[in-house]
Amino acid sequence: MEKNSSDERPTVMVTNDDGIDAAGLQALVRVLVSSQLFHVLVCAPDSEKSAVSHSITWRHPISATRVHIDGATAFAVSGTPADCTSLGISESLFPSVPDMVISGINMGSNCGYHIVYSGTVAGAREAFFNGVPSVSISYNWVGGKSNVHDFTLAAVACLPIISAILAEIKNQTYPRKCFLNIDLPTDVANHKGYKLTRQGESIFRMGWKRVTSSSQGGKVLSTMEMETDSVEKIENITSTTSQEHLLFKREVKGAQVDHDDTDQRFLQEGYITVTPIGALSRAEIDSQVYFKDWLPTVVERPSPSAL
Known part of the structure; x- marks a missing residue:
């Protein structure tokens, strides 16, 4: 569905790493469309791309095929989640840059060090790299406890955050030095509320x-x-x-597993965790101090003779 010139609703673009047919993405798009608050675009992988991290397609062209998703303009793309976001915000596929990119809803949580592996998080990170506000969303799916309807509950639970971000964007008050990683607990229907957390080491x-x-x-x-x-x-x-x-x-x-006040701990306690993420992976301060003293001594040492 193309956006007409008189439509003042903000535009959100959805991607993921489970593939465009995945239940999590489909539920998220349905909720966004049914809210009638947003113009919805979809640019997602044509097949599963789980755990590809931030890999991109460099040497070969990728294909984008128009697919039908009610209420949205949607394309299935042969590349990675980062490719999908890059293409979707480039103005090569869609006529304008979306106001916000949402990556998810992933089938399984993405906390701690697993954020590095996640293609879902990479979809949001790529938008952040290019100055477009973004969030990644993951649901803590557990076999035998979870069902497909939980994705809809997760999407509904994220609507207040999505709407608030877009309001801040419109007011030009939204911070641009991070993006958000959101994880929803298994029993999302009875979650304990929203908790601002930090990335742990799980x-x-x-x-x-x-x-x-x-x-x-x-x-x-x-x-x-x-x-x-x-x-x-x-x-x-x-x-x-x-x-x-x-x-x-x-x-x-x-x-x-972390036992401190981190994303994984609060997710297990039943909270919806909201974790600001940056692009840079800085070392802890004690490591900086160590290498500050260490590097000059290395330079001063005589080099071993070449073999």
Whole structure:
């Protein structure tokens, strides 16, 4: 649906990393459209691109195919989430730059160090790189507890934040030095409220296991909430496996979980976590102090003779 010249509603563009047909994106777009508060664009991957982080397509062209989503102007793109955002805000695909980019809703949370892996977060980060306000949204999906309707509840819960950001943008009072990463708890219908948090250091420790065929591989889980007891059990490697063509699959070896006032902790406690994220990954101050004293001593040392 094209925006007419008299339509003064703000324009939001939606992307994700689960693919344009994913339930999370579809629910988010339905809620945005049904609110009648926004003009909605969609520029999302044509297939799943989970855990691709901020990778971009450089050497080859990407395709954009018009698809039908009620109430929105939508394109499925052959590139990564960062590609989708870059194309969508470039004025090459759509006639103008959207007021805001929303990336999600991801199937699985993105907290702690997992923010680095996330294609969902990268979709919002790419907009931030280019001066367009953005948010990434993830729902803490847990098998056996979650259902597709939870994505709609998550989208509705984010509407006040989205509307408030757009109001600040219109008033030219919205800060431009960060973007927001939002995570919604599994029991989103009974969430405890909104909590401003900081990115923690939670991460799943991953290992590798030999497998006998590529069919034993599976979806690379971008979610923070992978349940270790649900990881597929792999049979021992047989002697028939070719030594010239070894296959390996990731498996969860354990988890590092924060106990401080961070995104992962408050999400587990049932809050909707709102975490401002920047583009730069600065080292902690104690590391800066250490290397400030260390570097001059390195330069002063005589170089070892060349071999």
